[in-house]
Amino acid sequence: MPAAISVRDVTKVYIEGPNRVPVLHGVDFDVEQGEVVLLMGPSGSGKTTLLSIMGCILRATSGSVQIAGREVASLSERELPGIRLKNIGFIFQGFNLFPTLSVGENVELALDLKGVRGAKAKEESRRLLEQVGLGNKYDALPSDLSGGQKQRVAIARALSGSPGVILADEPTAALDSHSGRNVMEMMRELAQKHGRGVVVVTHDSRVLEFGDRIVHMEDGRIAEATAEIAA
Amino acid sequence: MPPLAQRNLTHDKVRLAVTLTGIVFAVVLIVVEMGLFVGFTVTTSSIIDKSNVDFWIVSKHTPYIEQGSPFSERKLYQVLATPGVASADKYIVRFTQWKTPAGAQESVQAVGFNPYTGIGGPWNVVEGNVADLKTPDAVMVDELYKKKLGVTKVGEVFEIDGRRAKVVGFTRGIRAFTTTPYAFTSFKNAQGYTNLKEDQTFFILVRAVPGTDLKALQRALELRVRDVDVLPTAKFSSMTRIYWMFTTGAGVAVLIAAALGLVVGVVVVAQTIYATTMDHIREYGTLKAMGAPNSYIYRVIITQAGIAAVVGYVLAMCVSFFVVRASQSGGAVILLPWQMAVGIFFLTLLMCVSAAVVSINKVTSLDPAMVFRG
Numbered sequence: 201m202p203a204a205i206s207v208r209d210v211t212k213v214y215i216e217g218p219n220r221v222p223v224l225h226g227v228d229f230d231v232e233q234g235e236v237v238l239l240m241g242p243s244g245s246g247k248t249t250l251l252s253i254m255g256c257i258l259r260a261t262s263g264s265v266q267i268a269g270r271e272v273a274s275l276s277e278r279e280l281p282g283i284r285l286k287n288i289g290f291i292f293q294g295f296n297l298f299p300t301l302s303v304g305e306n307v308e309l310a311l312d313l314k315g316v317r318g319a320k321a322k323e324e325s326r327r328l329l330e331q332v333g334l335g336n337k338y339d340a341l342p343s344d345l346s347g348g349q350k351q352r353v354a355i356a357r358a359l360s361g362s363p364g365v366i367l368a369d370e371p372t373a374a375l376d377s378h379s380g381r382n383v384m385e386m387m388r389e390l391a392q393k394h395g396r397g398v399v400v401v402t403h404d405s406r407v408l409e410f411g412d413r414i415v416h417m418e419d420g421r422i423a424e425a426t427a428e429i430a431a
Numbered sequence: 432m433p434p435l436a437q438r439n440l441t442h443d444k445v446r447l448a449v450t451l452t453g454i455v456f457a458v459v460l461i462v463v464e465m466g467l468f469v470g471f472t473v474t475t476s477s478i479i480d481k482s483n484v485d486f487w488i489v490s491k492h493t494p495y496i497e498q499g500s501p502f503s504e505r506k507l508y509q510v511l512a513t514p515g516v517a518s519a520d521k522y523i524v525r526f527t528q529w530k531t532p533a534g535a536q537e538s539v540q541a542v543g544f545n546p547y548t549g550i551g552g553p554w555n556v557v558e559g560n561v562a563d564l565k566t567p568d569a570v571m572v573d574e575l576y577k578k579k580l581g582v583t584k585v586g587e588v589f590e591i592d593g594r595r596a597k598v599v600g601f602t603r604g605i606r607a608f609t610t611t612p613y614a615f616t617s618f619k620n621a622q623g624y625t626n627l628k629e630d631q632t633f634f635i636l637v638r639a640v641p642g643t644d645l646k647a648l649q650r651a652l653e654l655r656v657r658d659v660d661v662l663p664t665a666k667f668s669s670m671t672r673i674y675w676m677f678t679t680g681a682g683v684a685v686l687i688a689a690a691l692g693l694v695v696g697v698v699v700v701a702q703t704i705y706a707t708t709m710d711h712i713r714e715y716g717t718l719k720a721m722g723a724p725n726s727y728i729y730r731v732i733i734t735q736a737g738i739a740a741v742v743g744y745v746l747a748m749c750v751s752f753f754v755v756r757a758s759q760s761g762g763a764v765i766l767l768p769w770q771m772a773v774g775i776f777f778l779t780l781l782m783c784v785s786a787a788v789v790s791i792n793k794v795t796s797l798d799p800a801m802v803f804r805g
Binding site: 248251252255257258281282283284285286288290292296298299300301305306308309310312313317369 | 799
């Protein structure tokens with residue numbers, strides 16, 4: 201079974217005017233299916249850049265990136281949205297819900313992008329919201345929800361279309377500890393029950409217990425002190 | 432697709448009001464300017480268009496109706512002798528002077544026609560009767576110009592070029608582009624009012640026998656009647672319109688104003704749609720990050736612009752309806768024929784969608800990685 205994500209010798213260099221700013225230096229990194237990996241490190245260590253490359257939002261300057269066994273580093277800019285749509289669910293620190301759409305419509309929008317429309321989209325949207333415990337909030341607006349509830353909607357949205365990979369950027373940063381735990385428990389369930397590869401970029405030490413593995417980054421490299429968490 | 436475009440548009444009521452106001456303002460401006468243009472155009476040639484004849488025979492090289500020159504009325508008999516001619520009438524349109532009882536002078540255009548056939552006579556008669564114009568010295572003017580001419584009611588007597596003129600009726604909505612009122616009267620009276628010699632006329636209005644080949648009849652008239660132009664009514668109408676609207680520059684000025692209305696509309700709408708897009712830029716970034724192709728986002732923005740266009744157009748047409756109605760009692764009429772209303776709908780749509788292009792360019796260059804920046 202291929203790894204959910206496999207990153208080999210990936211470098212990323214930003215060009216800023218006449219300057220070349222290297223951000224990642226030959227990163228090797230795997231995320232297995234059914235695994236929650238916590239990506240940690242100080243600001244500027246390259247975590248978000250690596251997450252963006254794994255999410256096919258940014259292209260690596262060199263190296264190989266495979267999603268579910270498919271090489272994506274060589275794909276053109278035009279092909280990447282299709283890969284994201286099919287394989288990856290995103291969860292953002294600021295939830296990034298559409299404030300003018302109801303909770304149900306937020307999920308339906310993600311389904312619409314994946315070609316699921318009409319009654320089927322409504323039905324699937326309700327099912328996903330029930331899965332995250334928000335079945336009764338279908339018609340509510342995001343502004344009527346608590347931070348934890350918003351993040352659960354974001355999870356439901358990320359799950360639309362059943363992607364094999366979930367990438368989360370600081371998903372608990374805006375949440376209280378109870379809501380944070382709740383969200384992380386869901387992440388773990390997504391990985392373990394549904395065999396998804398989950399990568400969580402975080403600074404939040406409260407969530408360490410929910411990861412299968414912690415990968416530390418420093419100065420654009422995977423730090424040596426990467427830990428495997430005992431079950 | 433969930434109603435993202437509709438919600439984005441209606442979410443901020445103040446912005447929506449500004450957007451719609453911009454569109455309404457632009458559309459009403461375009462309706463007024465184009466309506467004036469159409470109104471002016473129709474007004475310049477209304478006498479010709481309402482004559483309901485097939486040909487106007489005019490002196491050689493007459494460029495437009497007000498510029499007719501007199502020619503011998505013997506040509507009338509040559510016309511009548513041409514096979515295919517059903518009727519021919521002498522006709523006068525000529526500037527002259529109207530004198531009010533108070534002694535004030537006003538320019539008018541005496542329109543002399545044959546009151547027995549009614550061809551080339553007044554229409555929209557709201558008081559009196561066309562047949563009343565058979566009586567000596569009888570004239571009919573439009574109620575729009577009552578004040579200008581000092582007329583208050585039927586039966587009043589004035590002077591045209593020093594001759595007696597008795598008002599026997601009123602028309603409604605017969606304007607003159609030059610703002611010089613028409614005074615309809617019999618051909619014989621008009622000869623006197625314009626100092627035209629007894630045996631002369633300015634025009635001959637020709638009706639063909641139904642079913643006649645009009646091109647062949649025109650050729651026959653040109654061969655038989657010398658030193659005149661035989662103009663199909665539509666052609667003479669068009670010559671008169673082109674002269675007033677383009678040769679004088681009057682129409683061009685109105686068209687430029689209409690174009691400016693369009694530019695103002697595009698700028699206002701572009702600005703508001705751009706501002707709305709910028710308000711939701713993070714959401715578009717999220718859509719892109721989720722894998723939405725640019726075309727999906729364009730659809731949202733264009734739908735937004737399209738809805739604004741349709742709602743703005745409907746509101747603008749309601750306002751325009753009152754503006755058009757109000758203009759009916761003024762000196763310059765604003766016309767809004769259905770073809771123009773349909774055209775303006777598509778123009779509004781085009782204006783709003785073009786305005787959205789600025790926003791689309793912004794979204795095209797959007798980096799989806801923005802979603803990870805705080």
